[in-house]
Amino acid sequence: MIARTTAAACAALLLLAGSGAQAANRHVDIVNKTGMTMKHFYASSTGTDDWEEDILGRDVIEDGETFDINIDDGSGACRFDFKAVFDNGKALVRKSINVCEISTFTYRP
Template sequence: MKRRTIFKTALAAIVASTMAMPAAALDRRVTIINDTNFTIVRFYGSNKGTDSWEEDILGRDVLRPGQRVRIDFDDGTGYCKFDFKAVFDDDDVLVANDINVCKIGTYTYH
């Protein structure tokens, strides 16, 4: 077999293997950006397979206007679809459903 053919075959195998990566290997890190005039005091991200909001991801921290935080949503379930819930210091609550954390890198609250 010629070197060029071997190289093309190896390259095709590498490309095919990266395209067939399982959902468990996908990057689930998302940067949450607060582009509002209010502070996010609690933030929840729950996968579509659960019926509860789980724990406040921010814990004792808050996300002030203009700030951002990077969150890893890999909870070991393999899910890519999550619901987000942000609670603001004025008691406003914003819920966003079906966010694909495997496909986005940032999510901005406006």
């Protein structure tokens, strides 16, 4: 009886831990400190080969500016790869960013 109760309690804790990732806030302030204008920004679940659409759309992030982005793609994933493309054509890729644990990500040269 005690073993079943302990197993049920462990299962309940695992379910709660899993739902925490589902409910995590995935809003991230993207800060541009590169000296360049960020023209495009992409975020894709780590392990995916497709960058999806440009999250900025018609917006840009000037040097020194901050832009709030909701990185939630509906999958429940917390780890994303980021790709920023700047006005000179240079792209900076950052891999496996845990958007459930951070609230700010800064691009630097």
